[in-house]
Amino acid sequence: MKKILLLAAIVSLSVMHAQKNFRKEADKAFTIHEYFTSLELYKVAYTKATKKDDKAAIIFRTAECYRMLNDYKQEEVWYTKAIQVNYPDPVAIFYLANALKSMGKYDEATIQFNKYKKEVPADQRGEDGAKSCQLAAKWKDNPSRYKVENMTQINSSSQDFSPAFPDRKYTALNFTSAREGSTGGVVDGNVGQTFSDIFETKIDKNGKWSTPVPLAEPINTAANEGANVVNRKGNMMIFTRCMCEKNKKFMCGLYITVKKGQLWDEPKLIPFCTDSFTFKHPALSLDEQTLVFSSDMPGGFGSSDLWVSTFNKNTKEWGAPVNLGPEVNTAGYDAFPFITDDGTLYYSSDGHLGMGGLDIFKAEKKGDAKWGSVSNIEYPINSPSDDFGIIFEAKMNRGYFSSNREGGKGSDDIYFFYMPALEFSIEGEITNCKVHAEVIEGVTMRLVGTDGSLEETVTDKNGHYSFEKKGDKRLVNENTSYVISTIIPPGADIKTESAKLSFINSSVKAKETTIALTSSKHFVHDFCLEPIIKTDNHFGDVLYDFDSALLTQQAKDTLDILYNILIDNPTFVIELSSHTDFRGEDAYNQKLSEARAKSCVEYLVSKGVNKDRMVAKGYGEKKPLEITDSLTGKVVILDQKYIMKLSPEGQEEAHHKNRRTVFRVLRKDFHDNSTSQL
Numbered sequence: 009m010k011k012i013l014l015l016a017a018i019v020s021l022s023v024m025h026a027q028k029n030f031r032k033e034a035d036k037a038f039t040i041h042e043y044f045t046s047l048e049l050y051k052v053a054y055t056k057a058t059k060k061d062d063k064a065a066i067i068f069r070t071a072e073c074y075r076m077l078n079d080y081k082q083e084e085v086w087y088t089k090a091i092q093v094n095y096p097d098p099v100a101i102f103y104l105a106n107a108l109k110s111m112g113k114y115d116e117a118t119i120q121f122n123k124y125k126k127e128v129p130a131d132q133r134g135e136d137g138a139k140s141c142q143l144a145a146k147w148k149d150n151p152s153r154y155k156v157e158n159m160t161q162i163n164s165s166s167q168d169f170s171p172a173f174p175d176r177k178y179t180a181l182n183f184t185s186a187r188e189g190s191t192g193g194v195v196d197g198n199v200g201q202t203f204s205d206i207f208e209t210k211i212d213k214n215g216k217w218s219t220p221v222p223l224a225e226p227i228n229t230a231a232n233e234g235a236n237v238v239n240r241k242g243n244m245m246i247f248t249r250c251m252c253e254k255n256k257k258f259m260c261g262l263y264i265t266v267k268k269g270q271l272w273d274e275p276k277l278i279p280f281c282t283d284s285f286t287f288k289h290p291a292l293s294l295d296e297q298t299l300v301f302s303s304d305m306p307g308g309f310g311s312s313d314l315w316v317s318t319f320n321k322n323t324k325e326w327g328a329p330v331n332l333g334p335e336v337n338t339a340g341y342d343a344f345p346f347i348t349d350d351g352t353l354y355y356s357s358d359g360h361l362g363m364g365g366l367d368i369f370k371a372e373k374k375g376d377a378k379w380g381s382v383s384n385i386e387y388p389i390n391s392p393s394d395d396f397g398i399i400f401e402a403k404m405n406r407g408y409f410s411s412n413r414e415g416g417k418g419s420d421d422i423y424f425f426y427m428p429a430l431e432f433s434i435e436g437e438i439t440n441c442k443v444h445a446e447v448i449e450g451v452t453m454r455l456v457g458t459d460g461s462l463e464e465t466v467t468d469k470n471g472h473y474s475f476e477k478k479g480d481k482r483l484v485n486e487n488t489s490y491v492i493s494t495i496i497p498p499g500a501d502i503k504t505e506s507a508k509l510s511f512i513n514s515s516v517k518a519k520e521t522t523i524a525l526t527s528s529k530h531f532v533h534d535f536c537l538e539p540i541i542k543t544d545n546h547f548g549d550v551l552y553d554f555d556s557a558l559l560t561q562q563a564k565d566t567l568d569i570l571y572n573i574l575i576d577n578p579t580f581v582i583e584l585s586s587h588t589d590f591r592g593e594d595a596y597n598q599k600l601s602e603a604r605a606k607s608c609v610e611y612l613v614s615k616g617v618n619k620d621r622m623v624a625k626g627y628g629e630k631k632p633l634e635i636t637d638s639l640t641g642k643v644v645i646l647d648q649k650y651i652m653k654l655s656p657e658g659q660e661e662a663h664h665k666n667r668r669t670v671f672r673v674l675r676k677d678f679h680d681n682s683t684s685q686l
Contacts, residue, residue, distance in 0.1 A: 030056055031066065038069060047073035064093045068100060075103060078365065078394060078412060078419070083107035098127035105137055110364040112148075112392035114141040133339075136361055144363040147387040153430075153526070156388050158415065159408070159422040161217040162209045169410035169420040170235040170289075170344065170397040175242035178401050180210045181408065183422055184234040185220065191228040203232045206247060226274050227265065235289045235344065235397065239296050243267040246299065248288040249275070260286040262301060278326055280317060291345035291353075298377055299326060300353065302343035310359055313337040314345055316377045335380045336371055344396040349403070353379045356396035360384065364392035368409065389425055431528040432484035433476035434492060434520060438467050441536040447471025448537060452495040457488045464495070484531075489521040492533050550608065550669040555592070557603035559611055563669075567608060570671060571615050581675040583623045584608045589663035590629050590648045601626030608669050621678055633665050 034049035047070065054066045071086030087104035105120035118141045125134030162168070166187040174180050183206070190205040205228040207220040222228050227247070236247035243266060250260040261283075263275035281287040285305040292299055299317045308315075314336055315329040331337065338359020344366075345355040351373035356366040360382060367390045371379035389395060391413040398409035406426035412419050434455065440446040453473040455463045463483050467473045475483045475492075484490070494516050518533045550563045559567070574580060586604035588597040605624035613619045632646045644650055646662045654662060 031062070034066075034069070038073070041076075043073045043076040047077070060093065064090060064095045067093060068095045068097070071100070071103065075107070078110075080107045080110045080393075084111070098124055101127060102131075102133060102137070106365075109137065109141060109144070110392050110394075112144075112364070114145050117141050140361040140363070143361055143384075144387075144392065147363065147384075147390070151387045152385070152389070154389050154425050154427055157424045158417070159217070159424055160417065162220050163417040163421040165418045167204065167420040168418060168422050171399055171408040171410065171422050172236050172238060173399060173401075174208060174238050176240050176402065180208060181217075181422070182206055182208050182223070182236055182238070183220070184236075187220075189222060191222060191225070191230060203230070204234050206233050206236055223272075227272055232260075237290045237292045239292060240294065244296070245272065246278070246290040246292065247275070248290070250286075250288075259283050260288045262287045262290050262299075278317075280326060280329055286312075289344050291347045293347050293351065294349045297321075298347070300332070300345040300347060300355075301329075302345070303329065305329070307331055309334055309337045310339045310341060312341045312343050314342050314355060318377055330377065332379060336382060341366070344398075346397075346399050348400050354385075354398050354400075356394075356398075363387065363390045365394035365412075366396045368395050368398050394420075429482065430486050430522070430525065431482065432486075432522050432525075432531070433474065434484055434490070434531045434533060435472065435474040435476070436492075436533040436535065438471045438473065438494065439534070439536045441538045451537070454493050454495045455483065456491045456493075457485065458490075459485060459488045461485070461488070484522065486525070487523050489519065489523060491517055491519055493517040494535055494537065496537075551664060552604055552667045552669075554589075554663075554667070555600070557600060557607050559607055563608075564611065567611055568615075571612055571617065574612070574617055574621065577676075579676050579678045580673050581621050581623070581678045582671045583625050583674050584669055584671050585625050585627060585631075586669040587627050587631055587633070587666055588629050589666045590632075590651070591663065594628060598626055598628035601628045604667075604669055618678075618680055620680070623674065629666070633668065635665070 030049050030053035034046045034053050037043075037046035037049060050066050050070045050073065054063060054070070057063045057066055067086060068090040071083055071090055074082040074086055084104065084107045087100050087107060090100045091104065101120055101124040105117045105124060108114075108117035108120060118138050121134050121137035121141065124131070125138070128134060162181070162183075164185065164187040166185060168183055168185045168187070170184045172182040174182050184204050185207045186204045187207075190203060205222040207222050209220040210218045212218070227233060227245070229249070232248075232250040234248040234250070236245055238245045244264070245266075246262055246264050248260055249263050261281035262278045264278055265272045265275040267273070278287075282305075285303055287301055287303045287305075289302045290299060291301065297319045299319070300314055301317075302312045303315050304312050305315070308331055314332045316332055317326045317329045319325075320327055336342065336353070336355075338357055340357060340359025342355060342357045342359060345353060347353055353371040353373070354368060355371070356368050358366050360367065360369055362369075362384055363386075368385050370383050370385055372381040374380045384390065389398070389409065391411060393411055393413040395409060395411045395413070398407060400407040406424070409423055409425065410420050411423055412421070438448045438451045438453075440448060447467075447469075448471050449467055449469050451467040451471075451473070453465050453467065453475075455461070455475045461483075463475055463478070465473050465475065477483060516535050516537065518535070520531050520533070522529070550566045551560070552558070552563070553560065574582070584605045586601040586608070588601050588604075592600070602624065603626070605626050609619065609622045609624045612622060632648075634643055634645055636642070637644050646666055651659050651662045
């Protein structure tokens with residue numbers, strides 16, 4: 009980026025070479041900002057100089073020309089030469105440090121900033137420069153999520169910069185360019201390229217940008233036209249135009265034009281723009297009542313400041329400019345503002361702590377025509393080079409900006425930037441709690457988000473589920489909390505590798521959140537389900553004392569587990585099957601087992617379970633327990649014949665195990681509309 013945007017006509021070198029005092033002519037060209045012209049003259053003047061002081065001064069001025077042309081490599085060469093020949097002003101050290109910083113040589117730049125700080129301790133720029141190198145290295149190592157792409161379809165080998173939206177469809181771009189085909193065709197004495205014009209390009213439905221074409225007269229003229237802003241309706245434009253006269257300092261002003269039909273009307277200079285100072289880089293608020301621009305008029309803090317003018321609805325005129333103040337402006341160069349729809353101000357500066365030349369900064373709106381809380385938007389939008397002229401699409405985290413960073417097509421290029429969405433996904437595997445290697449197919453998985461979203465999927469043959477994308481739609485979003493749960497319709501049979509089973513915990517849940525996450529993440533949540541075997545279920549031992557149907561505390565604790573199963577599976581109808589040991593008469597044992605089953609039902613009813621969901625059944629001593637013998641590993645029945653072979657202690661333990669209550673699912677279709685149903 010050339011800090012002087014639009015400049016005066018080139019002074020013919022053939023005429024200059026006819027002059028005898030090349031140093032004087034070079035200084036004159038430098039004064040009127042014709043740096044390309046003065047550079048060539050200084051090189052000739054150096055060969056004519058005989059005094060050491062004169063040679064040192066010419067070397068320094070040569071370095072200055074390269075600085076204004078943003079040729080960092082030549083800056084480094086010539087400022088180094090100036091220091092070596094003892095140029096007296098230590099500012100050469102400061103500018104050398106800046107050149108090194110602009111090439112990303114942060115360690116070398118820090119050394120030079122510290123040298124300058126030692127030479128001129130009162131100048132805060134030395135300390136700030138060293139700090140900025142530390143920050144720049146940190147930002148580069150920890151980039152923001154923005155992605156940056158060169159607009160190769162529209163950039164040229166010349167300067168291309170200051171993009172602007174000609175309307176709110178965001179299907180076209182205006183930008184400034186010094187490429188061939190500009191209206192004037194005159195070579196600029198500042199940069200050695202033709203005068204710049206405003207060009208326009210459009211994007212088609214396939215995402216291809218058209219060949220840029222210059223806007224017609226009366227917008228583009230033989231003068232320099234550049235940075236512009238168009239209102240949301242696309243029928244008013246404010247742009248920069250720099251008039252130039254031979255051997256005079258260029259003067260830039262802000263011009264305003266409106267559309268009449270499809271054509272732009274003759275532009276008019278905004279009255280507060282005097283011919284003594286430069287006015288450029290317009291930015292317009294959404295309501296079109298606030299205009300921010302850059303200027304070198306008196307009352308500022310640096311070589312270029314940001315100013316604001318407010319539109320007077322009564323007089324239909326722009327008011328007197330007001331400086332944005334020292335929180336926004338610096339002792340350096342502040343320019344290229346842009347105002348978003350919410351009033352946030354973006355602009356470029358080399359006075360705040362940054363990565364290199366011009367960095368892009370963000371200032372929060374503090375009131376009418378006031379901004380503050382300035383922050384650097386960091387890497388990769390900012391780089392060691394000049395980064396400037398940023399614009400945003402409304403309500404979109406994307407837009408365009410200019411930069412002369414490494415890898416471009418020309419000295420300045422247009423870049424596209426965007427914030428890619430964070431990518432989140434949730435997946436897992438559903439297995440049988442009893443046989444962990446056995447996966448469960450056909451389980452419905454539900455994902456409910458605090459953003460109101462609800463998604464479902466079904467586990468595949470591998471028991472796997474995933475919430476990631478549905479077409480182009482991402483299912484797990486940013487800044488959202490989620491509940492992941494299994495949804496098995498009560499009474500449904502789910503196929504496993506070994507059989508069709510029902511499951512006790514048909515709804516298990518987990519929680520996850522993407523709130524405050526700044527990077528993509530993949531979440532894994534596995535679940536296991538507890539199967540209900542269709543034979544008697546030993547969910548726990550409901551055991552009884554000898555010759556008793558009273559529930560012990562241990563029995564109640566076990567029945568509480570069954571209570572939770574019934575709550576989780578409201579359509580289950582179960583049989584509570586009670587048994588006795590072999591002691592006592594058959595008829596007596598039958599009645600005792602029925603009493604035991606009834607006591608279980610009554611306990612669950614007392615907790616709120618509908619009695620119609622339970623069948624109490626006593627089997628007396630007819631169904632002794634089957635167990636696996638711990639010594640032989642064989643399944644045995646604890647009948648009277650087996651028990652008699654055991655020791656007295658073993659016999660008592662076997663009798664105790666037979667005094668039990670178990671349950672089995674009879675049906676899975678219970679439905680009760682009563683409000684008391686749990």
